[in-house]
Amino acid sequence: MLSAFRIVIIAASALVTCAAQGADIKGAGSFRAKPLYVVLAAAYAKSHPLTMAYQPSSSADGVNQIKASAVDFGASDIPLTADERKAAHLLCVPTAISGVVPVVNIAGVRNGQLKLSGDVLADIFARKIVKWNDPRVTALNAGVKLPDQAITVIARTESSGITYNFTDYLSKVSKTWSAGSGRNLVIKWAEGIVPVKGHAAMVSAFRSTPGAISFTDFHNVKEDNLTYAALKNRDGKYVEPDASSFSSAVRNSAWNKTAAYEDSLVDQAGAASWPITAGTFIMMPQKARNPEQAIVTLKFFAWAFTAGETALAKSDFVKLPDNVQGRVFGELAAVTDNAGVPLHWSLADVL
Numbered sequence: 001m002l003s004a005f006r007i008v009i010i011a012a013s014a015l016v017t018c019a020a021q022g023a024d025i026k027g028a029g030s031f032r033a034k035p036l037y038v039v040l041a042a043a044y045a046k047s048h049p050l051t052m053a054y055q056p057s058s059s060a061d062g063v064n065q066i067k068a069s070a071v072d073f074g075a076s077d078i079p080l081t082a083d084e085r086k087a088a089h090l091l092c093v094p095t096a097i098s099g100v101v102p103v104v105n106i107a108g109v110r111n112g113q114l115k116l117s118g119d120v121l122a123d124i125f126a127r128k129i130v131k132w133n134d135p136r137v138t139a140l141n142a143g144v145k146l147p148d149q150a151i152t153v154i155a156r157t158e159s160s161g162i163t164y165n166f167t168d169y170l171s172k173v174s175k176t177w178s179a180g181s182g183r184n185l186v187i188k189w190a191e192g193i194v195p196v197k198g199h200a201a202m203v204s205a206f207r208s209t210p211g212a213i214s215f216t217d218f219h220n221v222k223e224d225n226l227t228y229a230a231l232k233n234r235d236g237k238y239v240e241p242d243a244s245s246f247s248s249a250v251r252n253s254a255w256n257k258t259a260a261y262e263d264s265l266v267d268q269a270g271a272a273s274w275p276i277t278a279g280t281f282i283m284m285p286q287k288a289r290n291p292e293q294a295i296v297t298l299k300f301f302a303w304a305f306t307a308g309e310t311a312l313a314k315s316d317f318v319k320l321p322d323n324v325q326g327r328v329f330g331e332l333a334a335v336t337d338n339a340g341v342p343l344h345w346s347l348a349d350v351l
Contacts, residue, residue, distance in 0.1 A: 025297050028055035029062015029075030030161055031199065032217045033280040035315045036096055037075070040304045043311035048350060050300065059161035060185060066090065066283045072297045074283040077161025078185075079262050089286050091335065093328045094261045094279040095304065096317035097250055098218045100165045101241045101276070103226040105212040106132060108145065110227065112240040115140045117232040118173025118267075118275065124213060125153055125170065126177060127190040132211060140232075147211070153193045154205050154214040159185040165266060165278040166215045172267040173275075218246075219316040233275045234267050241274050246318045249277035255320075259327040280317070284335065291337045295345045298332050303350040305329065 027037060034056040041052040055065075059076035066074030067088055080092040102121060104114055116124075120136050123129045129136060132146045156163055164185045171178040181187050189195065194209070196202045199216060203224050206212045213229075218241050221228050230238045239245050250256055252270035254263040265277040282301065288294035304312075305328060309319050320328065329347075336342050 024051045024053070025073070025293075025300060026053050026055075026071045027062075027073045027075055027282075028057055028065045028071045030059050030077050030280055031056040032077050032098070032162055032219075033075045033095070035219050035223075036280065036312070036317050039311045039315040040308050041300075043308060044300055044303055048300075048303070050296075052300070058159045058185075059164070060159045063283065066285070069285075069289055072284070072293055073301075076281050076283065077278060078164055079279070079281050080283065081262065090283045091286050091331050092281050092283045093331050094255075094281050094320060094324065095301065096312055096315075096319065097246050097265070097277060097279050098317045099241045099246050099249075099274045099277045100162055100169070100215055101218050101221050102213060102215045102229045102231070103206065103221060104229050105206055105210060105227065106147065106149075107210065112228065112230045113144055114146075114229040115144075115232065115238050116229045118169065121231070122170040122174035122177040124151055125155070125190070125193070126180065127153065127192050130192075149211040152209045152212045153189075154196055154202055154209065154212050155187070155189050155193050156197065156199075156202055157186070157189075157195045158197050161185065161278075161280075162215070162217055163187060165276060168264055169266045169276045172264075218242075222316055231275050233271075233273050234269050235271045235273070237271045239272060239274055243313070243316075243318045245272055245274035246277045248272040249274055250318075250321055250324075255279075255324050259324050261324060261327075286334070287336050287338050287340070288343060289338070291343055294335060295343050298335060298343070299345055299347075299350045302329065302332060302347050306347060307351060 037054045044050055059078050062074035062076045065071045085092055130151055132151055133148050138146055167187055168183040171183040194205060196205050202214055206214050230240050232238050248270045249265050249268040252268045252273055253265050254260040267275055305325050312319055
């Protein structure tokens with residue numbers, strides 16, 4: 001009999017467990033993807049005997065752990081390149097879509113009321129704009145009373161896929177940012193920025209600092225009730241982060257046109273597109289080291305793509321377009337044993 005889904009905290013690490021008599025799956029990596037796999041595992045465990053343990057750490061750790069065969073799947077917010085996949089003999093496929101969101105702590109300013117363009121946002125994080133009533137900010141916000149208040153920029157210092165996607169966006173919209181800080185998992189932030197390590201520390205510093213600005217994942221914005229800014233997108237429209245604006249970005253991307261999910265979803269065309277849309281990915285060996293274990297993992301993700309849409313929405317992530325899912329299914333079905341023989345499993349086994 002399947003017992004209730006539970007979340008177990010071990011030391012400083014979150015361990016998600018669906019208690020059941022049956023198979024175990026271990027995953028590790030992206031902190032941002034934690035709520036996605038928590039919700040999907042809970043839904044799956046209602047009808048399938050499964051114990052899933054997911055260790056939220058970082059995208060880089062997810063890559064390292066799957067390469068070391070320490071987990072059944074690694075999770076990352078950054079896709080491996082074709083060369084990286086080939087060298088490590090790994091498949092890397094997206095599981096869902098969400099977005100990175102700038103958040104602000106300005107008295108009297110509500111969700112989406114503050115408008116920012118990409119170049120202004122880049123110059124705020126570069127400490128070139130240091131007050132909320134700077135003319136470049138007020139010019140974007142007619143009718144919004146912005147205070148004569150210092151902008152306190154709070155940014156994470158640890159390796160983070162959220163940081164990578166945020167700085168990927170800044171690099172695309174600001175030549176100065178691209179030539180300076182650039183895009184990376186870890187950034188050397190400008191002097192005067194308040195450095196924090198981890199999401200909890202960011203939220204604590206953000207809430208206690210009037211005039212603060214930071215960035216985080218959409219799920220965390222909703223979960224922690226943070227106030228977000230609207231962003232000017234590539235089509236010149238101000239948009240807010242939600243499932244429809246993330247979906248618009250995907251529809252206008254190479255993911256939808258050619259199913260090329262290696263390409264960034266940042267700064268996509270489309271009047272409704274959120275400018276910092278990003279996917280999250282899983283990695284598995286192309287040749288299973290443990291075929292039985294690989295089949296259990298493959299079945300879970302195949303179910304998640306096919307029947308997990310309702311659970312997906314509860315995690316504030318968005319499902320993949322059908323043609324991208326088709327490519328993903330093809331890659332999952334192509335996993336073999338060490339001898340190159342296809343694994344024997346079927347989607348019908350879990351539906």
